[in-house]
Amino acid sequence: MKKRSPIIGIVFWSLISLLTLFPIYWLFVISVKPAVQLFSTPELILSDPFWGNYAKVWGDRLLRSYMLNSVIISTGNAVLCTVLGFFACYALSRFNMSGKESIFFWTITNRMAPPAVFLLPLFLLMTQVYAVGDWNLLDTRIGMILVYCTFNLPFAIWTLRPTVDGIPKELDEAAYVDGASAWKVITEVVFPLCRPGLAVTLILTWVFAWNEYLLAATLTNFNARTLTTGLSEYVTSTGTEWGIMATISVFTLIPALIVFGLVQKHIVAGLTFGAVKG
Amino acid sequence: MQSKRLGWILLAPTLVILFFFGVLPFIYVVYVSFHQWNPFAVNPEMVFNGADNFRQIVFDPAFLNSIGVTVMFVFFAVLSELILGYVLAQAFMRDFPGKAIFRTIHTLPLIMAPIIVGSVWKLMTTPSIGIIPKFLDEWFGITMNIGTSAPAAFATVVIMDIWHWTPLVTLTLIAALVSLPPDPFEQAQIDGANKRQIFWHITLPMIAPAVVATVFIRLMDALRTVDEVWMLTGGGPGSATRFVGVHIFKEVFPKTNYGYGSTISVIVLYLTIVVCWLLYVTMLAPRSKKD
Numbered sequence: 001m002k003k004r005s006p007i008i009g010i011v012f013w014s015l016i017s018l019l020t021l022f023p024i025y026w027l028f029v030i031s032v033k034p035a036v037q038l039f040s041t042p043e044l045i046l047s048d049p050f051w052g053n054y055a056k057v058w059g060d061r062l063l064r065s066y067m068l069n070s071v072i073i074s075t076g077n078a079v080l081c082t083v084l085g086f087f088a089c090y091a092l093s094r095f096n097m098s099g100k101e102s103i104f105f106w107t108i109t110n111r112m113a114p115p116a117v118f119l120l121p122l123f124l125l126m127t128q129v130y131a132v133g134d135w136n137l138l139d140t141r142i143g144m145i146l147v148y149c150t151f152n153l154p155f156a157i158w159t160l161r162p163t164v165d166g167i168p169k170e171l172d173e174a175a176y177v178d179g180a181s182a183w184k185v186i187t188e189v190v191f192p193l194c195r196p197g198l199a200v201t202l203i204l205t206w207v208f209a210w211n212e213y214l215l216a217a218t219l220t221n222f223n224a225r226t227l228t229t230g231l232s233e234y235v236t237s238t239g240t241e242w243g244i245m246a247t248i249s250v251f252t253l254i255p256a257l258i259v260f261g262l263v264q265k266h267i268v269a270g271l272t273f274g275a276v277k278g
Numbered sequence: 279m280q281s282k283r284l285g286w287i288l289l290a291p292t293l294v295i296l297f298f299f300g301v302l303p304f305i306y307v308v309y310v311s312f313h314q315w316n317p318f319a320v321n322p323e324m325v326f327n328g329a330d331n332f333r334q335i336v337f338d339p340a341f342l343n344s345i346g347v348t349v350m351f352v353f354f355a356v357l358s359e360l361i362l363g364y365v366l367a368q369a370f371m372r373d374f375p376g377k378a379i380f381r382t383i384h385t386l387p388l389i390m391a392p393i394i395v396g397s398v399w400k401l402m403t404t405p406s407i408g409i410i411p412k413f414l415d416e417w418f419g420i421t422m423n424i425g426t427s428a429p430a431a432f433a434t435v436v437i438m439d440i441w442h443w444t445p446l447v448t449l450t451l452i453a454a455l456v457s458l459p460p461d462p463f464e465q466a467q468i469d470g471a472n473k474r475q476i477f478w479h480i481t482l483p484m485i486a487p488a489v490v491a492t493v494f495i496r497l498m499d500a501l502r503t504v505d506e507v508w509m510l511t512g513g514g515p516g517s518a519t520r521f522v523g524v525h526i527f528k529e530v531f532p533k534t535n536y537g538y539g540s541t542i543s544v545i546v547l548y549l550t551i552v553v554c555w556l557l558y559v560t561m562l563a564p565r566s567k568k569d
Contacts, residue, residue, distance in 0.1 A: 044409065112554065116526045116530050117539050153292060236503065246398075246401075252391060
């Protein structure tokens, strides 16, 4: 094939990037406008930025605690789902259990459930069934970590399966012959080899948990409230404070951006959704 | 093969968590779907009404309409995402300066929360304060009002979805393209096949499982979308963007018709599982069993 000029590629990608970045740029524009200017005629170019919204959001202690909750819940959930998903995939891949393919498919059906009606049963279970004395799971971080497993754990299993399947069984067997215990084989032989797949699973489940809104809005009140639900508190009957909302949105983007940037190069290597067998 | 017991031990935590947070709520929803119930009333009482809800659903124009709108939405959005995602994935297979930066930029929408995406697109498209209607009006003389025009609202939701989820499709297809063996392509070129023949007879069949898997994930997520669309259009105008997820949400919360909402959920979940199961057994399972 003849070599193309790199200019075409750069022009093409610059255009695509412009389209991709525009809504994010617009979010930023909204966040640096005072409330009065919001309803004037929109201008494409930013002039005279107003940092009041940022000062207000940064100074809000409540939002900082929401941010901390978000970090703890999404990190806890992502780690839990990745580890349990890895164990599940190892079991499904290496053992000849009856009905394992049905179990594999069944896990993903948990992700298909339309969320709206599942809010109430989860609320009832968490307040009345999963309770010890006065303490119950509602509005706790551990509760949210477990609830998020309903959509993230199946996703983790489906993302990790091809990676685990791709590690040759001969490696496990060789380690067993050398006298290693099952635990050692799993944690010291197979686990390190799955690193690209694990990294992708970790980051995507993290992002899904970080961005979840509907469940968090219903199942938390105060103690475990996350940043995305903090957003909706600015949609009130007296009107939405779009400026503040956009500012919080920018704040939710930053940690996601950092986490995503860290593992960017692993993403492609591990993302095959059970589709591609190397 | 070692003892199966270890396998079950490894699988147990997953099964336990999914049972307590997935299966139990589901059983409850199935139970409620046979009742008429408004849990938000002063005196919430469940009234058993047998299969009435299920009978009602078959002739419910609002439900059938939401299914129709959802199918159209999935069709337009997922098809565009696949075509665009494939073009971009192919473009990423070449080397060019700044590739890593462009790829990072391209994946940015993925990390945004649906509720934020919905808000931003609302702010961009709301007449008089949005930038897009303003420029459409100034440059092309087109009036765009997503609050009153059904096609405009529908198109905006589709474009928003394409913007948000094409990166995921691109990443999946890059992963598929990277893992393709080079031999068939070299052979085809030696045999004098042109680009179109190579695409239809070699590339496409080989990446078909990745394409199906992508459709699978997107279909599943499109059926349960609520926050993004709720934020942007609230399901309107009329019922133009009232997808099943939004429809159920409206039935349960503003209309407080919990029993009927549960029935719709059970039916929708059933339909989703059937469609995904068919996709899975025909396209994905045979391939992963081959080795």
